[in-house]
Amino acid sequence: MLSVFFSYSHEDETLRNQLEQQLAILSRQQVITTWHDRRITAGEVIDHAISGNLEAADIILLLVSPAFLASDYCYDREMLRAMERHEAGKAVVIPVILRPCEWHRTPFGKILATPTDGKPVTQWPDRDTAFLEVARAIRAAAEKLQRTVQPRSTPVPTPLEVKSLPEGATNWAPRSSNLRIAKTFTERDRDAFQHETFNYIARFFEASLVELQARNKGIEGAFRRIDANRFSAAIYLDGRAIARCTVFMGGAHFASGIAYSADETNDSNSFNENLNVEADEQMLYLKAMGMAFRRSVDEKLSQEGAAELYWGMLIEPLQRR
Known part of the structure; x- marks a missing residue:
């Protein structure tokens, strides 16, 4: 090996x-x-x-x-x-x-x-x-x-021969490389990850709107942070609204994670997609409900992946033109 x-x-x-x-x-x-x-x-x-x-x-x-x-x-x-x-x-x-x-x-x-x-x-x-x-x-x-590379030969020691070990390998013994243990994530960990992700998505949208406007003539972007749990975004072409959305936390029922609504709204009961925080034995991640049919519901999304999912939903009308 x-x-x-x-x-x-x-x-x-x-x-x-x-x-x-x-x-x-x-x-x-x-x-x-x-x-x-x-x-x-x-x-x-x-x-x-x-x-x-x-x-x-x-x-x-x-x-x-x-x-x-x-x-x-x-x-x-x-x-x-x-x-x-x-x-x-x-x-x-x-x-x-x-x-x-x-x-x-x-x-x-x-x-x-x-x-x-x-x-x-x-x-x-x-x-x-x-x-x-x-x-x-x-x-x-x-x-x-x-x-x-030639395979390394491993000579068999004679009874009088002491096999030398690499420098620093004192007390060496063969052992498994499988030494990871499952991690436990508390509700506090999950809540903190959700808030960090929401703030990441907000920064991602704001910066992306600025860059979209800078690169495309006639395009204007509008970002509005409504409160700690909600922001809205809009894209205009020659002054006409082409796409709008609201991203929010704290919705009712199924929208208990980070929800996306394809409109500017204060309503927390309707949405087009929702991301929930889940965990495996090593990390926290985001999982989409799959309502937008843009990704597999089994995909483990990072914060970047979550932001790209929602940004893709906002910009899609401009990419169909």
Whole structure:
């Protein structure tokens, strides 16, 4: 099996866990084995353990984010050494762009990044789809390495021979890479995520209307924040209203999440689509009721995906012209 090393900031640990889930099938199929600093056990010297596994890795994943670029340890110690090994042909570096940041002019900026086109994972409507792209890229790299690299021989120790271990691998023993445990999300967590998402959608709409107006002659956008739980948006072509909507929280019955109404209204009882907060064992996400028939009801939407869904509903009349 090929060894995969995760270089990442602890601020991105949740995203790393989600990626590791996607890579589980590669581990089951004995294509790769993964390592990151959460595998360090009591009694090990942390720097030695990280350095030893970095030096032994066949594939090094750089989980790129603003926090990664700001970390002296990630950037100066792990990334720079990873690039030295990459350029010497001793390892393959794969940048995985987690969150938007200025990564193109870094030492690894010349390497083809994943997901596709280097689009940050957090900007994909469905993060599972983004991490699937990453997993496929890692599988392709692993299969290429397996074709070109000689298998490592593992000599059988004689009774008088003591097998040496990599530097930092003290107290080593084989163990499972499946060490994730299910997370529990409280009602407070869900409520906070819903409010954060609503505010994200509001900012998304306001900025998108400004940009739409700047790019298209005769188009005007109007955004109005009515209160903490409601905003409206309208698009005009040569002064004539082409599209309107209201997005709100706190509706009755089925609209208990974040609802979309294809009109400017103060009514909270009617709507065209609704997003509810749900959770799996690792993260909170948004799920559409499917009333607009624009996405699968099984799709797990990020905040970006939720905003794109509602923006697509607003701008659709202009795209049919």
